Amino acid sequence: MNDKTAYLHTYVSVDCAVYGFDGQSLNLLLVERTGNSGGAPDLKLPGSIIMNHEDTDQAAGRVLSELTGVGKIKLRQFRCYSSVERLADPQDVRWLESEYGPKVDRLITVAYIALTRIDRRINDVPKYKSARWCPLEQIGRMPFDHNRIADESLGEIRDWAATEPAVMFDLLPRKFTEAQLRRLYEAVHGRRYDVRNFHKKLVSMDYVVPTDQWQKGVAHRAARYYRFDRVLYRNRRVSL
């Protein structure tokens, strides 16, 4: 308790699990870090150490707007990761020091989730070699504890959608078919939905309304497009 040397300076970063949905799989927006020597491409969650003048919400907003050019993507803070083992890999420490300069003893990170349409334009950011969408099932070993953050962020989407079902529609195009919505639910919840049962679920969502447009040029029977109606959604919430 009174050993004052035991309280160390720490660096604080943010990392963002940015989700897109490609019609089949959930994807995470990953960046390839520069300054890494040889081997397989070294993908990680986009992030940054927080700067002196900003809080973690602002730092996460900055990371996202650098990548997407969009200032207004909804971000949800979900957990602070602070294990003393985060910097166990010397390669991660070397990269941090080449990127941020000062000697880093301890780095804790605050993790955020954002849900967005996968066709959003992604900017080149000088800090990274590249940024790209990667389906969850193809993500390899990432540096730091980014695999754990990615895994736990998926559970966080489920909790978020349980109290705020509207967030699911941030992942879909403006018009979507019933099959697309079902596959999104399957990807988020990690289970299969029976087609008939899912149709009942769809009917119960009275804020998902059919349009008069249908798929064109598809090999199978053309499906109707639906859209998410934000006004009906809000009214539904008021009536709860």
Added chain:
Amino acid sequence: MNDKTAYLHTYVSVDCAVYGFDGQSLNLLLVERTGNSGGAPDLKLPGSIIMNHEDTDQAAGRVLSELTGVGKIKLRQFRCYSSVERLADPQDVRWLESEYGPKVDRLITVAYIALTRIDRRINDVPKYKSARWCPLEQIGRMPFDHNRIADESLGEIRDWAATEPAVMFDLLPRKFTEAQLRRLYEAVHGRRYDVRNFHKKLVSMDYVVPTDQWQKGVAHRAARYYRFDRVLYRNRRVSL
């Protein structure tokens, strides 16, 4: 981006919103900080800067076990508070420096919630003049952003109870009356429940079971005691 001086060392702390229920009001366990000059008693949430060897979960567990002597109270991390304005008050900076020694430029905190029975024994901790339960409606101005953390922690209990109703019963004695349970729901949700409607709600919770014991020595009509059945609760969850 490349101004390396803009990435500062930061101190990281934890603060705990420890809730108890006195039968009428929700209470927070507050501590009176030492080393503060004159004026009204200076109450704050219990907390600590994290030590070199621990993560934030461990630091929060240490703070709680110092206060309660109990190692195993469930803690829920809910948010990192990192505004640059947290250290705006010079009195807070002086207190931090007397408590932790080094010059503190920036302090971010990770906030936790714990729910416990209010009759739990609270230890004297040398770091504080005193520790005591304080009803929410009697909490005055606290240092740092502790009022904001306290306010937002109440919303977090609501979210927690929405996905995990069992947590409400951590706040109640082993045997409780329907009126006690109703008052707890009223305190958490900040609204009144009609007695009849609440009774229907109680009946729908099939994991809250009546005992064959009744209140004794009360001026009004004696009420029956209920208890929370963890096994029935778990089975209910499986059937969801």
